[in-house]
Amino acid sequence: MVDEGLAGAVWVKPQHGESFGARAARALRRTLSSSAAREVAEVTRTAQVLQQPVTTGRQIAVTSIRGGSGKSTVAALLGTTYAHYRQDPVLFLEADPALGSLPLRLGAHARRWTTSDIADIVKPNMSLLDVTGYLVQLPNNAWLLPASKGEIGVMLDSRAYERAVVALRRYFGLMVIDCETLPAEVARVALAAAHSRVLTTPATPEGITSTYSVLQWMQRLPRHMIASTVLVLTELIPHSGIDLDEATEKLKSTGVSVQTLPYDRHLAAGGPVRTEFLAAPTREAAARIAADVFQLSQTRY
DSSP states (O other): OOOHHHHHHHOOOOOOSSOHHHHHHHHHHHHHSSHHHHHHHHHHHHHHHHTOOOSSOEEEEEEESSTTSSHHHHHHHHHHHHHHHOSSOEEEEEEOTTTOSHHHHTTOOOOOOOHHHHTTTOOTTOOHHHHHTTSEEETTTEEEEOSOSSOTTOOOOHHHHHHHHHHHGGGOSEEEEEEOOTTOHHHHHHHHHOSEEEEEEESSHHHHHHHHHHHHHHTTSOHHHHHTEEEEEEOOSSSOOOOHHHHHHHHHTTTOEEEEEOOOHHHHTOSOOOGGGSOHHHHHHHHHHHHHHHHHHTOOO
């Protein structure tokens, strides 16, 4: 995954998502207030949503309109959350061959077969065990299919993507698809075929403004496209000064569901996402986003 000559230069010691002082203050507030019971009830409700059975595999496509919005990070958090709460196997499928960062975010140590390869390999008579032999195994009954082997110039066309998804969807309860940024062809195909969609954007004036324009365009598409979309505002820096409540209400007026992923030092540092280092608000937000997206994937429009 990482060139041996670069391993020492790019390795960073994982740090917790929030400072020790912030964690201590949170623990003290929790001890002195009556919020503990409410937190437990909220976690229980979220778990019940995430553990609902599915009759056919659900496809969840994650994309953005610009790079650096946290797209692959959100995809990693979503799939990891589903794998934690669910019993059926979860597949991370990368549909971004331009040196996508999903394998690195998931801590994969090697890449074997790619999305384009699988399109011609998987046959209907194969068992799950046969299929997973071509995938990268992750913790908690989760699997990864990368889009490339870290090579420049690798292409993934929409036909190969469609063949790969058709071949794999019957083996996995949930597929989290990390797409190219819009308006790339494969991203458009993935969004059109998905049961629910996630659009990530940085919580900045530029990100919110440009995304609002995209949502207005989506309003002219068939209703199910925007009705089954969750917009995730990713806070890239702490205390940005943006009025997120006002921005959320304006974005919601287009018909989309809006969630916020708060700033987290562990996520901001890059590298593999390790859930034990995530700040408590980040874990809670990831679970809320995952539940919202999953519930929309179960809805028929």
